[in-house]
Amino acid sequence: GTTVYYDADCNVEKLVGKKITVLGYGSQGHAHALNLKENGMDVTIGLRKGSKSWTAAEEAGFPVKETGEAVKGADIVMVLIPDELQADTYANAIAPNLKKGAYLAFAHGFNIHFNKIVPPADANVFMVAPKGPGHLVRRTFQEGSGVPCLVAVEKDPSGDTMEIAKAWAAGIGAGRSGILETTFRQETETDLFGEQAVLCGGVCALMQTGFETLVEAGYNPVNAYFECVHEMKLIVDLIYEGGFQTMRNSISNTAEYGDYLTGPKMITEQTRQAMRDVLKDIQSGAFAEAFIKDSKTGFPFLKGERAKAENHEVEKVGAALRNLMPWIKK
Numbered sequence: 651g652t653t654v655y656y657d658a659d660c661n662v663e664k665l666v667g668k669k670i671t672v673l674g675y676g677s678q679g680h681a682h683a684l685n686l687k688e689n690g691m692d693v694t695i696g697l698r699k700g701s702k703s704w705t706a707a708e709e710a711g712f713p714v715k716e717t718g719e720a721v722k723g724a725d726i727v728m729v730l731i732p733d734e735l736q737a738d739t740y741a742n743a744i745a746p747n748l749k750k751g752a753y754l755a756f757a758h759g760f761n762i763h764f765n766k767i768v769p770p771a772d773a774n775v776f777m778v779a780p781k782g783p784g785h786l787v788r789r790t791f792q793e794g795s796g797v798p799c800l801v802a803v804e805k806d807p808s809g810d811t812m813e814i815a816k817a818w819a820a821g822i823g824a825g826r827s828g829i830l831e832t833t834f835r836q837e838t839e840t841d842l843f844g845e846q847a848v849l850c851g852g853v854c855a856l857m858q859t860g861f862e863t864l865v866e867a868g869y870n871p872v873n874a875y876f877e878c879v880h881e882m883k884l885i886v887d888l889i890y891e892g893g894f895q896t897m898r899n900s901i902s903n904t905a906e907y908g909d910y911l912t913g914p915k916m917i918t919e920q921t922r923q924a925m926r927d928v929l930k931d932i933q934s935g936a937f938a939e940a941f942i943k944d945s946k947t948g949f950p951f952l953k954g955e956r957a958k959a960e961n962h963e964v965e966k967v968g969a970a971l972r973n974l975m976p977w978i979k980k
């Protein structure tokens with residue numbers, strides 16, 4: 651079974667007296683840094699020269715230094731910059747300044763698992779991966795709870811790397827909801843598969859295609875948006891609370907009948923095979939290579955698709971509808 655740790659199983663004090671550097675002050679960076687600081691830890695922020703985040707980190711009361719300077723002398727370096735920039739930043743600014751025996755940490759296993767970063771033998775390497783966006787890591791902490799985290803240790807010359815990883819996870823609030831032990835490989839490959847095949851790629855394509863099908867058949871785009879996009883949250887909230895059964899208990903028999911009849915017509919053997927192929931490309935490193943290659947040439951694919959998506963009719967209809975629904979927070 652899976653080992654789950656809570657606050658009582660973690661010793662946050664293990665971080666006291668350690669010089670902690672968080673690289674990056676974006677979604678994850680601000681959340682880890684602020685939560686640890688409010689738990690009494692000594693946190694410095696490392697950013698590149700001219701960074702847009704620099705002022706925000708200073709205004710929050712952190713000492714801010716350029717990446718290489720911030721790494722010098724640090725006992726723990728948590729790398730919270732975009733995945734595609736980590737390997738170059740590691741080579742140029744982290745590796746030349748990393749103290750012997752330091753702990754090098756990540757919130758996603760990508761660069762370690764795909765060997766884009768190969769730390770020296772004396773470095774301790776761990777991961778604390780919150781299973782939610784940084785803004786939720788921050789907000790739930792302030793509310794007295796926390797976002798669950800995965801923890802993993804890749805290299806442990808000191809012998810206490812898992813203790814430090816658990817302390818970090820508890821320090822950002824995850825001990826209040828659950829800290830699950832995993833490996834870099836498990837975290838990296840399941841995270842990439844989930845976001846591509848299901849959560850982001852799969853679900854958005856499903857909703858948008860449903861919308862297009864109704865509009866193409868002459869239905870009002872407003873109705874199409876409500877049925878294929880807006881209501882997704884209500885259904886997912888029920889699944890989140892109690893699984894598929896809870897959701898099916900609260901929908902009509904009509905909806906449940908259509909659910910069983912039509913689901914298998916949408917997700918066919920061909921779709922299942924496509925999922926297996928996607929997983930193979932993740933496992934082989936082909937996806938990682940393609941992503942890094944796009945990033946190195948200025949993200950032509952990412953930016954082209956982003957522009958297409960932003961201009962799709964579904965977004966215009968959604969924006970107009972949300973304006974009519976003041977209860978939806980901006």
Ligand code: NDP
Nearest residue numbers: 674675676677678697698701702703730731757758783784
């Ligand atoms: P963001 O894009 O939100 O933030 C990146 C931060 O890094 C910014 O402050 C940016 O500042 C800074 N930065 C960019 N380049 C450099 C550089 N070369 N040197 C120093 N700082 C730099 O990143 P995320 O928080 O989304 O992602 C960070 C890590 O967390 C990734 O490994 C990601 O996979 C992981 N993660 C993210 C989750 C999420 O929900 N966002 C969830 C779980 C894990 P500026 O551009 O102004 O220089």
Ligand code: MG
Nearest residue numbers: 758841842845
């Ligand atoms: Mg991810």
Ligand code: MG
Nearest residue numbers: 876877881905
């Ligand atoms: Mg309905």
